[in-house]
Amino acid sequence: MLIVKKFGGTSVADKERIFNVAKRCIEDYQKGNDVVVVLSAMGKMTDVLIEQAKEINPNPPKREMDMLFTTGEQTSVALMGMAMAALGVPAISLNAFQVQMHTTSVYGNARLKRIDSERILNELEQRKIVIVTGFQGIDKFDNYTTLGRGGSDTTAVALAAALNADACEIYTDVEGVYTADPRKVKNARKLKEITYDEMLELATLGAGVLHNRSVEMAKKYGVQLVVRSSLNSAEGTVVKEEVKMEKMLVSGVAADKDVARIALIGLKDEPGVAFRLFNHLARHNINVDMILQSVGRDNTKDISFTTNVDSADEAIEIIERHFKEYDRIDSEKNVAKVSIVGAGMMSNAGVAAKMFEALYDEGINIRMISTSEIRVTVLIDEKYVERAMNAVHDAFALGDA
Amino acid sequence: MLIVKKFGGTSVADKERIFNVAKRCIEDYQKGNDVVVVLSAMGKMTDVLIEQAKEINPNPPKREMDMLFTTGEQTSVALMGMAMAALGVPAISLNAFQVQMHTTSVYGNARLKRIDSERILNELEQRKIVIVTGFQGIDKFDNYTTLGRGGSDTTAVALAAALNADACEIYTDVEGVYTADPRKVKNARKLKEITYDEMLELATLGAGVLHNRSVEMAKKYGVQLVVRSSLNSAEGTVVKEEVKMEKMLVSGVAADKDVARIALIGLKDEPGVAFRLFNHLARHNINVDMILQSVGRDNTKDISFTTNVDSADEAIEIIERHFKEYDRIDSEKNVAKVSIVGAGMMSNAGVAAKMFEALYDEGINIRMISTSEIRVTVLIDEKYVERAMNAVHDAFALGDA
Numbered sequence: 129m130l131i132v133k134k135f136g137g138t139s140v141a142d143k144e145r146i147f148n149v150a151k152r153c154i155e156d157y158q159k160g161n162d163v164v165v166v167l168s169a170m171g172k173m174t175d176v177l178i179e180q181a182k183e184i185n186p187n188p189p190k191r192e193m194d195m196l197f198t199t200g201e202q203t204s205v206a207l208m209g210m211a212m213a214a215l216g217v218p219a220i221s222l223n224a225f226q227v228q229m230h231t232t233s234v235y236g237n238a239r240l241k242r243i244d245s246e247r248i249l250n251e252l253e254q255r256k257i258v259i260v261t262g263f264q265g266i267d268k269f270d271n272y273t274t275l276g277r278g279g280s281d282t283t284a285v286a287l288a289a290a291l292n293a294d295a296c297e298i299y300t301d302v303e304g305v306y307t308a309d310p311r312k313v314k315n316a317r318k319l320k321e322i323t324y325d326e327m328l329e330l331a332t333l334g335a336g337v338l339h340n341r342s343v344e345m346a347k348k349y350g351v352q353l354v355v356r357s358s359l360n361s362a363e364g365t366v367v368k369e370e371v372k373m374e375k376m377l378v379s380g381v382a383a384d385k386d387v388a389r390i391a392l393i394g395l396k397d398e399p400g401v402a403f404r405l406f407n408h409l410a411r412h413n414i415n416v417d418m419i420l421q422s423v424g425r426d427n428t429k430d431i432s433f434t435t436n437v438d439s440a441d442e443a444i445e446i447i448e449r450h451f452k453e454y455d456r457i458d459s460e461k462n463v464a465k466v467s468i469v470g471a472g473m474m475s476n477a478g479v480a481a482k483m484f485e486a487l488y489d490e491g492i493n494i495r496m497i498s499t500s501e502i503r504v505t506v507l508i509d510e511k512y513v514e515r516a517m518n519a520v521h522d523a524f525a526l527g528d529a
Numbered sequence: 530m531l532i533v534k535k536f537g538g539t540s541v542a543d544k545e546r547i548f549n550v551a552k553r554c555i556e557d558y559q560k561g562n563d564v565v566v567v568l569s570a571m572g573k574m575t576d577v578l579i580e581q582a583k584e585i586n587p588n589p590p591k592r593e594m595d596m597l598f599t600t601g602e603q604t605s606v607a608l609m610g611m612a613m614a615a616l617g618v619p620a621i622s623l624n625a626f627q628v629q630m631h632t633t634s635v636y637g638n639a640r641l642k643r644i645d646s647e648r649i650l651n652e653l654e655q656r657k658i659v660i661v662t663g664f665q666g667i668d669k670f671d672n673y674t675t676l677g678r679g680g681s682d683t684t685a686v687a688l689a690a691a692l693n694a695d696a697c698e699i700y701t702d703v704e705g706v707y708t709a710d711p712r713k714v715k716n717a718r719k720l721k722e723i724t725y726d727e728m729l730e731l732a733t734l735g736a737g738v739l740h741n742r743s744v745e746m747a748k749k750y751g752v753q754l755v756v757r758s759s760l761n762s763a764e765g766t767v768v769k770e771e772v773k774m775e776k777m778l779v780s781g782v783a784a785d786k787d788v789a790r791i792a793l794i795g796l797k798d799e800p801g802v803a804f805r806l807f808n809h810l811a812r813h814n815i816n817v818d819m820i821l822q823s824v825g826r827d828n829t830k831d832i833s834f835t836t837n838v839d840s841a842d843e844a845i846e847i848i849e850r851h852f853k854e855y856d857r858i859d860s861e862k863n864v865a866k867v868s869i870v871g872a873g874m875m876s877n878a879g880v881a882a883k884m885f886e887a888l889y890d891e892g893i894n895i896r897m898i899s900t901s902e903i904r905v906t907v908l909i910d911e912k913y914v915e916r917a918m919n920a921v922h923d924a925f926a927l928g929d930a
Contacts, residue, residue, distance in 0.1 A: 143584055180604075183544055185611040192614065195622050196607035199600035203581075206597035210586040213593065221596050225626040226671050247671070270627050270648070 129294040130252070131156055134166040134262065134284035138301050139358040140204050141171030149299075149358065150211040153257055157217060162252045164291065166262045166284040167208060169200025190235035191271055194264075198224065198272045201261035201280075208259045219257040222247065224264040224272065229283070231265030231273045237413060238265055238273035239341070240282060243290040260287065278331075278339020285342045289349035296351050298338060299358035304365030305330065305337055307526035308381040312514045315527030319365050319379060326379050327367045329469040329503040333382040343367065377479055378470035378524045383513050385464040387417070388440035389495070391432040392447070394455025401453060402431060408450045409435075414443045418465070418498040418507060428455075432496065434507060437461055463495065464513045467505040468520060480504045486523035492516050530695040531653070532557055535567040535663065535685035539702050540759040541605050542572030550700075550759065551612040554658055558618060563653045565692065567663045567685040568609060570601025591636035592672055595665075599625065599673045602662035602681075609660045620658040623648065625665040625673065630684070632666030632674045635814055639666055639674035640742070641683060644691040661688060679732075679740020686743045690750035697752050699739060700759035705766030706731065706738050708927035709782040713915045716928030720766050723780060728768045730870040730904040731783050744768065778880055779871035779925045784914050786865040788818070789841035790896070792833040793848070795856025802854060803832060809851045810836075815844045819866070819899040819908060829856075833897065835908060838862055864896065865914045868906040869921060881905045887924035893917050 133156070135149050149165070157163045169177075177196050181188045188196075205221035212219035227247055231238035251258045262280025265273045275282050281298055288296035305327065308316040322330075324347035331340040337355055346353050346367065356364025395401050402421065409416055414435060422430040435443050440459055447457060473479045480497075483504055487494060492515065496507035508516055521527065534557070536550050550566070558564045570578075578597050582589045589597075606622035613620035628648055632639035652659045663681025666674045676683050682699055689697035703711070704719055706728065711717040723731075725748035732741040738756055747754050747768065757765025796802050803822065810817055815836060823831040836844050841860055848858060874880045881898075884905055888895060893916065897908035909917055922928065 146585060180608065181611055184547060184608050185615040188611040189614045192607045192610035192622060195610065195624075196604060199603050199607075202600050202603075203597060206593045206600075207581065207585050209593035209596065210582055210589040213590045214586040221593060223596075 130162040130164070130291055132164045132166065132284050132288040132291065132293045132296045133299065134280055134297065135168070135299045135358055136280065136301070137168040137171050137174070137204075139299055140167055140208065145358075146207055146211045147215075150208060150215055150217075152358075154212065154215060154217050157257050163257045164248060164252070164287060164293070165208065165257060165259045166280055166287060167201060167204040167259060168262050168280040169197075170204050170207075173200045173203065194235045194272045194274045197274050198261070198264040201263055205259040205261050212257055212259075217257060218255060219259055220251050221259040221261075222251075223261045224266050225270075227260055229265040229286075231267055231275070233267040233269070233271065233273065234413060235271075235273055237276040238267065240265060240275065240286045240345075243286050245290045248287075248291060275341070278342060281339045281342035282345055285345045285349070285351050285353065288351045289345065293351070295354065296346070297354045297356060297364075298342075299356060300337060301358065302337060303357040303360070303362045304355050305367070306380065308517050308521045309383065312383070313381065313517050313521045316521065317527055320363075321366045321368065322379060323471050324367060324369060325502055326469050326471050329467065329500065330380055330382050333384055333465060333467040333469070333503070333505060338367070377472040377476050378468045378526065379472075380470070381466065381468050381517050381520050381524075381526065383464055383466045383517055385510055385513060386437045387434050387463055387465050387507070388437045389432060389434050389460045389463045389507060390440065390443060390447075391430060391458040392454040392456075393430050393458065394428045395431060395453055397425075397427050397429045401429075404453070405431065405447070405451050406433075408446055409443060412442070412446050414439050414446065416443075418496050418505065420496050434463070434465070434496070462510045463507050464510040465505050465507055466513060466516045466520065467503055468524065469503045471502050473503070474501050482523055483520055486519040487516055490515055490519045492519075531563040531565070531692055533565045533567065533685050533689040533692065533694045533697045534700065535681055535698065536569070536700045536759055537681065537702070538569040538572050538575070540700055541568055541609065546759075547608055547612050548616075551609060551616055551618075553700075553759075555613065555616060555618050558658055564658045565649060565653070565688060565694070566609065566658060566660045567681055567688060568602060568605040568660060569663050569681040570598075571605050571608075574601045574604065595636045595673045595675045598675050599662070599665045602664055606660040606662050613658055613660075618658060619656060620660055621652050622660040622662075623652075624662045625667050626671075628661055630666040630687075632668055632676070634668040634670070634672065634674065636672075636674055638677040638814060639668065641666060641676065641687045641746075644687050646691045649688075649692060676742070679743060682740045682743035683746060686746045686750070686752050686754065689752045690746065694752070696755065697747070698755045698757060698765075699743075700757060701738055702759065703738060704758040704761070704763045705756050706768070707781065709918050709922045710784065713784070714782065714918050714922045717922065718928055720780060721764075722767045722769065724872050725768060725770060726903055727780050727870050727872050730868065730901065731781055739768070778873040778877050779869045779927065780873075781871075782867065782869050782918050782921050782925075782927065784865055784867045784918055786911055786914060787838045788835050788864055788866050788908070789838045790833055790835050790861045790864045790908060791841060791844060791848075792831060792859040793855040793857075794831050794859065795829045796832060796854055798826075798828050798830045802830075805854070806832065806848070806852050807834075809847055810844055813843070813847050815840050815847065817844075819897050819906065821897050835864070835866070835897070863911045864908050865911040866906050866908055867914060867917045867921065868904055869925065870904045872903050874904070875902050883924055884921055887920040888917055891916055891920045893920075
């Protein structure tokens with residue numbers, strides 16, 4: 129069996145944890161499996177690198193930032209190679225150049241295009257554990273790129289697809305996918321299984337377990353994922369195409385605090401305004417999420433949208449420079465999204481209403497609403513997030529098995 | 530003019546120094562020159578990486594060690610790229626993969642075989658300052674390698690040769706090449722010029738300014754070097770083929786404390802013994818320096834040799850495992866080499882005698898002697914090094930201009 133195992137930064141944060149991961153991989157290896165390990169940068173290393181960069185240049189070129197970031201995973205994989213050698217097991221570490229992980233050229237947010245499997249298969253053939261840098265890639269000009277948040281998950285899934293792996297295990301600091309964040313919702317319950325689509329909504333909405341791109345890619349290539357803990361051997365949650373489970377309307381509640389709301393007041397109420405606005409943002413790779421447009425009045429309208437809080441300042445700058453068709457621009461960073469997700473929602477009316485009712489009962493004001501077939505999201509004040517999650521979790525009785 | 534400038538680890542140890550280096554490079558750039566900068570890892574970063582590795586594995590695989598080491602220079606060049614951007618100058622950092630610096634596969638001590646110039650010339654064409662990682666390379670299997678001590682100098686010289694550069698400037702924390710280490714010999718004097726051969730002997734013998742491989746390569750490809758300070762704009766020392774200067778017998782005195790002496794007692798006095806011994810060491814890439822063989826007596830003989838102090842334990846282990854033809858093995862790490870170097874020595878008798886006399890006057894015992902056409906080296910107790918250097922420096926009146 130060929131197993132791809134991915135461990136995040138906290139799982140390799142120090143010597144003890146590095147050896148824990150090494151031992152887990154060796155267990156599988158010694159059962160005769162081929163093992164490929166994908167690692168992120170150690171603990172807070174990425175933060176340290178950002179700090180180091182900002183000290184030199186508060187606005188560092190993204191290409192050079194990626195050149196700096198990629199040292200993080202390379203450090204992890206080299207140390208893991210040494211740990212496995214210390215345990216007497218042949219292992220080899222490989223970075224994006226050595227594997228040849230080809231991506232687009234969008235520094236800081238590149239997309240994987242193609243992973244060569246030759247070198248890895250070669251090393252596996254020689255019965256080595258292969259340790260691969262997550263998060264990083266190279267573009268067609270041989271520049272380093274990084275995949276953005278949660279990029280190591282994407283690396284793992286893409287590798288599993290490229291190598292036709294029998295399993296892809298994503299190790300995290302939680303035991304699996306829960307009906308809500310267990311740190312915030314007391315009676316949150318671990319799910320045994322979840323569909324790609326539900327996971328996708330949860331990932332996008334800040335459940336924080338898996339990154340959306342990795343789930344998208346898993347869905348596209350039919351890679352069955354297991355999300356499990358790096359700290360114990362509990363079973364985890366399987367993410368796959370179809371789930372035979374309790375007929376639940378809602379699978380989970382998620383929250384995302386890394387959100388900012390930007391509002392443009394006094395736009396001309398004419399066709400093309402929204403297109404021009406969002407086109408400018410898209411051209412600068414600013415991801416926009418919820419969009420709300422007011423009904424026109426006095427020949428003007430307002431548009432509000434949400435974006436990642438890290439992109440908010442850049443988004444405002446771009447709007448001020450390139451899109452001048454408004455009276456006033458407002459922004460708020462103390463907002464958060466709370467969402468419910470469930471494949472069962474599609475065929476059921478009243479789910480959204482039930483969520484709104486739960487929030488109303490708590491006296492929480494809803495600022496924006498956005499829905500998909502299997503999701504309802506509301507934007508609220510950040511300070512109410514945990515109360516909102518608990519209220520919604522209770523309203524749908526998600527804690528009951 | 531195309532200028533290659535190399536800065537060592539202390540020159541990029543912190544923010545202030547990084548900007549100093551950036552400014553020096555930009556000065557040349559703004560005069561219309563093409564500038565290629567070669568950097569080492571920052572300050573003590575290499576030591577930190579070694580420590581990190583040893584914590585995981587006291588005897589880490591050399592391949593993984595190189596994988597770890599190469600993050601050091603990559604960090605330096607990325608931060609330098611950011612510093613130059615902060616100063617408004619277009620710059621790009623490149624590592625061994627991006628340049629394609631091909632080396633042999635001897636991890637930790639690889640030799641450069643070929644440097645591709647295409648990418649660098651391309652970036653220079655676009656009027657960018659090109660910042661290249663020193664010390665590192667890739668082998669034909671796309672593994673990272675490192676060039677061993679002083680490897681960044683070699684990178685700089687090789688780049689200057691490959692790019693047909695007009696100048697190759699090696700920036701250090703001293704102002705140039707001195708008649709002796711100014712920290713140890715009070716009236717040491719800076720040389721204006723020195724030949725490759727003299728520099729080669731000085732480098733090999735631990736003058737600590739330039740690495741021998743870099744000088745060998747400079748000689749081979751006729752790259753004229755300038756050794757100068759990164760802290761001021763003093764003129765430095767030019768290293769070239771022929772020097773028209775004061776007819777001095779001796780150009781300088783050098784010392785090397787990183788030496789160990791290994792003695793094998795009671796070898797059979799028969800042909801092939803020395804060959805077998807040193808063949809084992811060579812096959813394990815242990816560099817041996819001075820070799821002394823006693824005259825045979827009672828059908829046995831002794832062989833002593835020196836090696837780098839870091840290789841001593843490994844050398845002993847190799848001898849004990851593979852070469853068992855001796856009675857006893859001794860080793861000493863508290864020894865040092867002191868050498869005098871001078872192209873003028875060749876045609877002059879009595880130079881060695883004068884050195885021995887100076888040491889005798891100080892009561893310093895000579896443990897081993899080795900000579901070349903332009904060098905005399907003695908092995909002495911480490912504790913006498915500075916006294917020996919001063920005595921020899923005075924004996925040849927090297928302080929007088």
